[in-house]
Amino acid sequence: VISVKQEPFDAVVIGSGAGGGFAAMGLAEAGMRVLLLERGRRFEPARDFPMNHPDWELRPRAFRDTETPAGDASLVLEEGAPLDQRYAHLGSRGRLSEASPPRSRRGPFRYERVIGLGGTTLHYQGEAHRFPEHAFRPSSLYGFGVDWPLAYADLAPFYERAEQVLGVAGDPANPFKPARGPFPTPAHRLSYASQHIAKGAAKLGWTLLPNSLALPTRSIDERPPCQRSGGCAQGCIFGAKSSVDLTAIRRAEQTGRLRVQTESRAIALEIGRDGRVAGVVYRRANGMFRVRAHVTLLAMGAIETPRLLLTNRPASQPNGIANSSGLVGRFLLETLLAEITVRFDERIDAYKGPPIDSRIWNFSRPSRDGSVRSGYVLGVSGTLGGFHGPMSHALLLPGLGRAHKDAMRSHFGHVVTLFGMAEQEPRAGNRVMLADTKDSDGVPLARIESAHSEADLLVLDAMLSRAGELARASDAAETLRQATTYDRPLASHVGGTCRMGTDPRSSVVSAYGRSHDVPNLFIADASVLPGQGAGDSPSLSIQALALRTAEHIVTLARRREL
Amino acid sequence: LYRAGLGLVEGLARRAGAASFQALDGPGRERILLSLASGGNDSRGVAEEFFIRVKRDVLAFYWGSVVGQGTVGYRPPTAGYPEYADPPAQPRGAGQ
Helix, strand or coil: CEEECCCCEEEEEECCCHHHHHHHHHHHHCCCCEEEECCCCCCCHHHHCHHHCCCHHHCCCCCCCCCCCCCCCCECCCCCCECCHHHHHHCCEECCCCCCCCCCECCCCEECCCCCCCHHHHCCCCECCCCCHHHHCHHHHHCCCCCCCCCHHHHHHHHHHHHHHHCCEECCCCCCCCCCCCCCEECCCCCHHHHHHHHHHHHCCCCEEECCECCCCCCECCECCCCCCCCHHHCCCCCCCCCCCCCHHHHHHHCCCEEEECCCEEEEEEECCCCCEEEEEEEECCEEEEECEEEEEECCHHHHHHHHHHHCCCCCCCCCCCCCCCCCCECCEEEEEEEEEEECCCCCCCCCCCCCCEEECCCCCCCCCCCCCCCEEEEEECCHHHCCCHHHHHHHCCCCHHHHHHHHHHHCCCEEEEEEEECCCCCCCCEEEEEEEECCCCCEEEEEECCCCHHHHHHHHHHHHHHHHHHHHCCCCEEEEEEECCCCCEEEEEECCCCECCCCCCCCECCCCEECCCCCEEECCHHHCCCCHHHCCCHHHHHHHHHHHHHHHHHHHHCCCC | CHHHHHHHHHHHHHHCCCCCCCCCCHHHHHHHHHHHHHCCCCCHHHHHHHHHHHHHHHHHHHHCCHHHHHHCCCCCHHHCCCCCCCCCCCCCCCCC
16 A cells, blocks of 8 residues: 655655755755655764774674675676786785685675765865866766766856855865865865874875865864864764765755655656656555655666666666666666775874775876776775774784784784775677666666776776885885785675766766656766766765756756656 | 583583692693683583583673773763874783
């Protein structure tokens, strides 16, 4: 039995992460009545996040682990594509743990997302990057990937608006980024660890710069400034991190036109005879509901959005909703990550400060000789790599008694992770598809079919080499581990699965996120990204695109063209 | 598991000539515990499981406590780390 929600809404937004939250804000602030459906719950930083306690590393994670047999999985966990053994040296390994046997296939994807109001911004590390101008035209400039249907200049005003809402802290004097005015709040000083690594980078002729971060350095909207606790991924206990629940959604609620409905999972889109979305069916603990609105926006991320579209197959759209191109789910862009964790003889206390407070953008363009076709960005982190507080170190270090304590003294505060993130080459064969297995709502789980191209392997190789060079130049004493997505695939910065474009035969949505097939259906999440910004983090671009989509919807509504 | 494991270490201690596990000095106790991990005894399954569990529990108790954390100069970030950009201070008791 489905109950019909009688309350009138102009728009229903499904998913409350980077895209959904900002789209809801853009619509509500422009006068639209919006319903925001979120599968998870609302979090209260001081109550829900664990770092207020000395034993925080032992306490249950605030964000439930979804991709386990006991969790609320979306993805089938299965081995991936065969590994190209020419690149076996990229395999993940640790000096401190027992060597695992060499793999012949890639491991299961780790799907790092959070189900809750604010989505994955609840655990993101606040990176707020504008993609560089060249990343919008990679095909024209370098013969790599596909050009976007819009230019950096089209997105710049929306980047600026998103940065204002987030109170982004940064230094405008970044020679690798487009010229710009001041950030809403000043840049963080480099942490001591980053100051140390900066000296090594300088020896190599590279520039380690302050990261631009949605971790404001002064109070914004009555929230405290960043306290440099290093706890972004655990949930900021101070409520200082600009997650979407505390910024865009809060602003939208203040308009009085946004209704947030948590613990509400969208199950189906109903398509009317006119080919438009006629209703959204969602489940709550007390039953199933249907809501109707003029416009529906999907913002569940690059895996869940295509999953919902492919699951629903009305007679008029037998390949899935909005899928006349056959491209829903295709051109998946997975995360390309290579990292090494190194130890220094001297204490650097990298766990203090913003978790990723610095970046090296020298390599954000493909190499001049063409050997590395994708851009990438290097970074420094005190909390990646499994080492964070004393407990995680203690469990990773070998030995007992005095030997273990000595190891703790020589490792805790001495460890940092150097990493690179790159843009993956978009290929139609890399995709999200439906599995035979279904979840408790009867919705098929997603499967990821994805393999690396030669360009992907070369950039992983380059990033691992550069990270090693940086470690040596910074006088690291030893490398404790290396991990790459060569064998351990990661779905954190994912995109591409409902790519935007001008041609309905080669894209799913327009440059404004509007479905080519279903006129009142829009997508406002990472699915629409045709590329990954040369290795920059995607959340700010998702937010800017969502604001642009919202503005377009408002314009269409005013013209009665929806 | 704890009862079986404690019985095992008592037996190993006596076999090594000690009156009890508790009567051994630090290195002696460590030798016995490490032998559980390496399977150098008769009940490998229980021994290994006991070793893993005890090690985890002891590490959690000690390094999750303010006392243990103080030995490596750590304090939880309940007040943030305003000193994050300054050279780190030496932990108290360093070098002991």
